[in-house]
Amino acid sequence: MKIIDTKGHTCPRPLIMLKEGLLETEAGARIQVITDNETSLKNLLAYLNDQGASPDVESKGKVHTITTFRPASPIAESDPAAYCSTESVSNDYVVCLKSNLMGEGDPDLGKLLMETFVENLKLQDHLPTHVVMYNSGVKLAMKESPVCSSLSDLEELGCRIMLCGTCIDHYGLQYEIGVGMISNMVSITETLVQTGHVLTP
Numbered sequence: 001m002k003i004i005d006t007k008g009h010t011c012p013r014p015l016i017m018l019k020e021g022l023l024e025t026e027a028g029a030r031i032q033v034i035t036d037n038e039t040s041l042k043n044l045l046a047y048l049n050d051q052g053a054s055p056d057v058e059s060k061g062k063v064h065t066i067t068t069f070r071p072a073s074p075i076a077e078s079d080p081a082a083y084c085s086t087e088s089v090s091n092d093y094v095v096c097l098k099s100n101l102m103g104e105g106d107p108d109l110g111k112l113l114m115e116t117f118v119e120n121l122k123l124q125d126h127l128p129t130h131v132v133m134y135n136s137g138v139k140l141a142m143k144e145s146p147v148c149s150s151l152s153d154l155e156e157l158g159c160r161i162m163l164c165g166t167c168i169d170h171y172g173l174q175y176e177i178g179v180g181m182i183s184n185m186v187s188i189t190e191t192l193v194q195t196g197h198v199l200t201p
Helices: 013-024 038-050 107-121 135-141 148-156 165-171 185-194
Strands: 002-005 030-035 056-060 063-069 093-097 130-133 160-164 181-183 197-199
Touching (some): 002 013, 013 030, 107 148, 135 165
Antiparallel strands (some): 056 063
16 A cells, blocks of 8 residues: 655645655555645545545544545546645745845834834734744844834744844844744745745835
């Protein structure tokens, strides 16, 4: 039996993995597909049904196991990504603060605009999952920053504040951090890649 573990992946990756798995097996072979994403589950079932398979589903908590058999008919050459429903589009977003100023031009104006932006960010009905800070943006998370309090409010509301550790070291701010957690570029990259939208003011 071929087992295709798609946990942790979102559309279209599970569908691509399934198609590859079907192409690698012989007709009649038993296949199991594991997913922990509700939208991917629906999309995987729709794809299998269109291929002529008769899938069964067993769910344990958030983990779903699809069991089926490789159909005798050839696998259609349709693009698996076409089965990604609109529900798979995430409304989550990450805010990137790459500078302690907003925009280009007058520094005093840029400072004022950034302060206003961060203060208003916490008032939004739909908050970001993360606020990522790098380069001089990390200065906004320091104890003496005028927006440190607003960032703390965001953190209390469930938003993760990520600070670039390399940037903290570069500016010598290790002992001045007022909010957030020191992170690295690996985690920052993963966060930006996996989110639905990235907002950079």
